[in-house]
Structure formats: structure tokens, C-alpha cells
Amino acid sequence: MIIPRTAQQATSIRRVAAALAAAAAIGGLTAVPATATESRAYGMTSSFVAYEGTSFSGRSADINGCGQHAIPFHGSYKWIPRGQDGRMHNAADGRDPVHTVLRSNRDAEMSTPFGWQSIYIVC
Known part of the structure; x- marks a missing residue:
């Protein structure tokens, strides 16, 4: 008390x-872990939130976890880093060269449509 x-x-x-x-x-x-080390201890990874509409509107998909993921929506996105990089690909299966890298220590977002079809979260 x-x-x-x-x-x-x-x-x-x-x-x-x-x-x-x-x-x-x-x-x-x-409880939200404060550091990348704490995030890994809780099993959390960086997240790519894809939105159906522009300006972060409509349905959304929170993509997280190590490995390759298809991106279901392409209207806008937010990247929430928790210690892992996200490698962006223009092919849904990720079998093309990496187009962009979203860094493990830097937030990113775009309120307009984007063309990436998949993300590989590096753990």
C-alpha cells in the first residue's frame, strides 16, 4: 500500500x-517489452501491419514471427521493430532479390499503397 x-x-x-x-x-x-532482448524472451518479433485501405484504414493483418510471410493487404503499412529486420520482396514467395530492408531499430510507415508481396522477418 x-x-x-x-x-x-x-x-x-x-x-x-x-x-x-x-x-x-x-x-x-x-506488458510491452522495452528492449529487443526482452521481446525475444517473450517470443515477440518485429511486426509488419498491412492495411487494406490508405491512411491505415480498413481490415488489417499483423504479420510477425520469424521467416517468410505473404502480405494480404497493400493499401498502407506500419513497421514496428522489436529487434529483427524485415526483408521486403516483390514476389509472394520471396524468391526474388530483396527490394527493401526495414531495419530492426527504426519505425517505418506508408499511408499510401505499396507493391511488396511478401516479407521475411530475420531472426
């Missing part, structure tokens, strides 16, 4: 409690 020493601390504690209650009410709390 936290015992506040000042009125300011009591106010801060109430705000934190309210924020936690709100987060729990809208879908719960999830």
Missing part, C-alpha cells in the same frame, strides 16, 4: 489509479 505524504502525491496516485482503471476497462493492460 502506498501512503501519500503530501496532497500532491495523493492527487498523483488518484490519477494513476484512474488511468489504470480506464485502461483495464477498454481492453486490459498488457
Whole structure:
């Protein structure tokens, strides 16, 4: 139990409690690993989120996990790095040369259509 020493601390504690209650009410709390090492320990890899529409709209697919993946939507995308590079291919089976590399330590996104057909997440 936290015992506040000042009125300011009591106010801060109430705000934190309210924020936690709100987060729990809208879908719960999830611990997010802070580093690539922690991500690997939790079995998380970098994610490529492909959206059906432009400006990150419509249906989406969160592609993660080591290896080759076909990309089902091509309207827009977001890259969320968690320590692994993503090698982008223009062929759905990835049997063509690497077109672009999304880096393991740099977010990326595009709000307009893209042509990549597959991604290989390097683990």
C-alpha cells in the first residue's frame, strides 16, 4: 500500500489509479517489452501491419514471427521493430532479390499503397 505524504502525491496516485482503471476497462493492460532482448524472451518479433485501405484504414493483418510471410493487404503499412529486420520482396514467395530492408531499430510507415508481396522477418 502506498501512503501519500503530501496532497500532491495523493492527487498523483488518484490519477494513476484512474488511468489504470480506464485502461483495464477498454481492453486490459498488457506488458510491452522495452528492449529487443526482452521481446525475444517473450517470443515477440518485429511486426509488419498491412492495411487494406490508405491512411491505415480498413481490415488489417499483423504479420510477425520469424521467416517468410505473404502480405494480404497493400493499401498502407506500419513497421514496428522489436529487434529483427524485415526483408521486403516483390514476389509472394520471396524468391526474388530483396527490394527493401526495414531495419530492426527504426519505425517505418506508408499511408499510401505499396507493391511488396511478401516479407521475411530475420531472426
